[in-house]
Amino acid sequence: MTTPPSYDAIIVGGGHNGLVAAAYLGKAGKKVLLLERLDAVGGAAVSAQAFEGVEAWLSRYSYLVSLLPARIIEDLGLDITLVRRRYSSYTPDPADPTRGLLVDNEDPAATEASFTRIGAPADEFQLFEQFYEHCRRLTEVLWPTMTEPLPTRSEAKRMVTDAGGASEWEAMIESPIGDVIRHLHTDLVRGVLLTDALIGTFARADDEDLQQNICFLYHLVGGGTGDWDVPVGGMGAVSSELARAARNAGAELKTNAEVGAIDPAGTVRYSVDGIDVEASATWILANVAPSTLGKLVAAGTTVSYGREQLAAGEPSAGVFEARPFAAEQNPNHLREGAQVKVNLLLKRLPRLRDETVSPEAAFGGTFHINETWTQLDDAYFAAAGGDIPHPLPCEIYCHSLADPTILAPELREAGAHTLTVFGLHVPSRLVDASNNDEMRSRLQAAVLESLNSVLAEPVEDILMTDAAGQPCIETKTTLDIERAVGMPGGNIFHGGLDWPFLEDDAPTGTPAERWGVATGHPRIVLCGSGARRGGAVSGIGGHNAAMAVLESE
Numbered sequence: 001m002t003t004p005p006s007y008d009a010i011i012v013g014g015g016h017n018g019l020v021a022a023a024y025l026g027k028a029g030k031k032v033l034l035l036e037r038l039d040a041v042g043g044a045a046v047s048a049q050a051f052e053g054v055e056a057w058l059s060r061y062s063y064l065v066s067l068l069p070a071r072i073i074e075d076l077g078l079d080i081t082l083v084r085r086r087y088s089s090y091t092p093d094p095a096d097p098t099r100g101l102l103v104d105n106e107d108p109a110a111t112e113a114s115f116t117r118i119g120a121p122a123d124e125f126q127l128f129e130q131f132y133e134h135c136r137r138l139t140e141v142l143w144p145t146m147t148e149p150l151p152t153r154s155e156a157k158r159m160v161t162d163a164g165g166a167s168e169w170e171a172m173i174e175s176p177i178g179d180v181i182r183h184l185h186t187d188l189v190r191g192v193l194l195t196d197a198l199i200g201t202f203a204r205a206d207d208e209d210l211q212q213n214i215c216f217l218y219h220l221v222g223g224g225t226g227d228w229d230v231p232v233g234g235m236g237a238v239s240s241e242l243a244r245a246a247r248n249a250g251a252e253l254k255t256n257a258e259v260g261a262i263d264p265a266g267t268v269r270y271s272v273d274g275i276d277v278e279a280s281a282t283w284i285l286a287n288v289a290p291s292t293l294g295k296l297v298a299a300g301t302t303v304s305y306g307r308e309q310l311a312a313g314e315p316s317a318g319v320f321e322a323r324p325f326a327a328e329q330n331p332n333h334l335r336e337g338a339q340v341k342v343n344l345l346l347k348r349l350p351r352l353r354d355e356t357v358s359p360e361a362a363f364g365g366t367f368h369i370n371e372t373w374t375q376l377d378d379a380y381f382a383a384a385g386g387d388i389p390h391p392l393p394c395e396i397y398c399h400s401l402a403d404p405t406i407l408a409p410e411l412r413e414a415g416a417h418t419l420t421v422f423g424l425h426v427p428s429r430l431v432d433a434s435n436n437d438e439m440r441s442r443l444q445a446a447v448l449e450s451l452n453s454v455l456a457e458p459v460e461d462i463l464m465t466d467a468a469g470q471p472c473i474e475t476k477t478t479l480d481i482e483r484a485v486g487m488p489g490g491n492i493f494h495g496g497l498d499w500p501f502l503e504d505d506a507p508t509g510t511p512a513e514r515w516g517v518a519t520g521h522p523r524i525v526l527c528g529s530g531a532r533r534g535g536a537v538s539g540i541g542g543h544n545a546a547m548a549v550l551e552s553e
């Protein structure tokens with residue numbers, strides 16, 4: 001028998017976080033092997049030519065960047081350009097779509113006038129501004145901690161309190177976010193605030209488990225300000241840069257390499273073109289979701305060490321445990337995804353029913369459709385009862401307005417634009433293998449109906465067609481996303497998000513515990529979205545896993 005090749009670290013999964021970890025560990029002189037199941041790295045942070053024969057490179061899944069720290073960009077020497085958008089959001093009034101709220105970051109007077117136009121009370125604009133000012137008292141303090149060992153809850157609270165944010169801590173961390181959003185008067189404005197708490201999270205504003213607060217915090221904490229920027233060249237450009245940094249640092253990146261089993265003693269089994277291969281390492285970094293890791297470890301443990309041997313206590317207990325740790329340790333890791341994603345390519349931007357706002361301004365930020373607080377709540381209950389919400393709450397982004405480089409010059413000159421839609425409150429329990437095709441087309445119809453309710457023309461009329469004459473639209477259910485990039489239940493964060501601090505009584509004895517990447521297996525750490533603080537396109541999961549490994553030596 002030949003000895004399997006050995007490494008300092010094997011990274012299971014080549015999403016952007018795996019690439020960040022590979023780059024940091026490679027730079028530190030470690031021998032690193034990264035294994036990616038697909039034929040390209042990047043995971044859900046990729047660009048794709050989604051429509052046959054049409055040269056438009058869409059950010060297929062994730063599209064905006066807020067949480068990627070400048071520290072990671074600098075440490076790894078990444079050439080990434082992020083564009084700040086002038087408009088924060090546009091929200092047509094569902095009761096009268098000929099008017100809507102346009103939040104213009106560069107023109108407070110115009111924004112205030114827009115609040116008046118939708119019939120908001122005189123102090124609503126001020127309350128809206130104050131709401132975000134208050135949030136910053138908390139986020140500006142917590143943001144720098146995201147790439148440091150975790151503070152405890154008490155330490156984090158003290159830091160925020162010392163910075164004058166005691167009441168903000170109470171409002172955002174201790175009680176349902178609905179309580180503070182209710183300070184605003186208008187259903188529409190409340191909805192604009194609430195959506196940040198519900199992206200990829202099937203929850204309500206008043207839920208006692210506060211999962212919506214955690215989601216809200218992650219949407220506001222990036223850079224301390226919560227700005228969401230457009231990556232020039234699309235998400236693929238971000239992952240390409242990370243792959244370049246990882247390769248330059250000496251990491252070996254293998255694609256078409258699917259890991260089937262992880263033995264917690266340090267062996268990884270994977271297959272390349274149907275051939276089984278083994279490699280071993282001091283450290284295993286899991287860029288896959290925690291629940292996927294649980295299955296891979298169960299497979300690895302069963303293969304290597306039969307139940308009898310485990311029962312007999314061989315080898316030493318604690319190292320070769322066979323328990324499915326993810327679910328048992330943290331049921332939050334099993335939370336389902338709750339969205340539908342639709343990508344479109346249009347001949348031009350659609351005309352709006354609201355003639356007071358230009359399509360360039362409306363689509364220049366986040367375009368909220370049917371997302372008042374009441375509509376979001378109704379949608380939650382409809383979905384919880386097994387139905388597709390009607391109307392379906394949606395958010396829309398236009399990448400090509402901020403960054404036309406993703407379109408071939410002839411498309412740009414002809415005025416073409418990409419739209420990407422994120423439909424909320426479609427929990428994965430509504431979709432399964434038997435109804436996936438039917439649900440995909442029903443969800444696509446629901447998204448188009450919701451969108452058309454605020455347009456002056458059906459969006460179908462301005463869809464481009466691909467080389468085969470098919471309309472340029474693609475829809476991804478939670479199951480499609482699970483199958484494509486391996487996110488269980490289509491959960492865009494690999495499971496429920498966690499607070500960016502440890503509870504006061506949580507163990508902190510190992511670097512992995514202090515960095516929020518521990519798994520219960522001493523040689524395996526999480527290095528993806530499922531790590532504490534790892535959610536979204538941030539590289540933080542990869543960074544923190546690499547720091548834990550380096551600190552352990």
Ligand SMILES: Cc1cc2nc3c(=O)[nH]c(=O)nc-3n(C[C@H](O)[C@H](O)[C@H](O)COP(=O)(O)OP(=O)(O)OC[C@H]3O[C@@H](n4cnc5c(N)ncnc54)[C@H](O)[C@@H]3O)c2cc1C
Pocket residue numbers: 012013014015016017018035036037038041042043044045060061062063064065066067257258259260287288292341481484485486487491492493494527528529530535536537538541
């Ligand atoms: C529709 C959608 C929209 C989103 N929008 C945004 C957004 O705008 N901004 C944002 O910040 N975040 C967004 N997100 C979330 C963000 O994309 C993810 O949190 C992030 O990409 C996770 O990165 P990761 O590297 O941790 O994992 P992933 O990107 O999930 O990568 C994990 C990798 O592991 C591979 N893998 C799985 N199993 C195996 C195996 N057995 N062997 C080998 N490899 C394996 C997968 O193929 C994948 O490449 C969105 C996600 C989705 C799905």
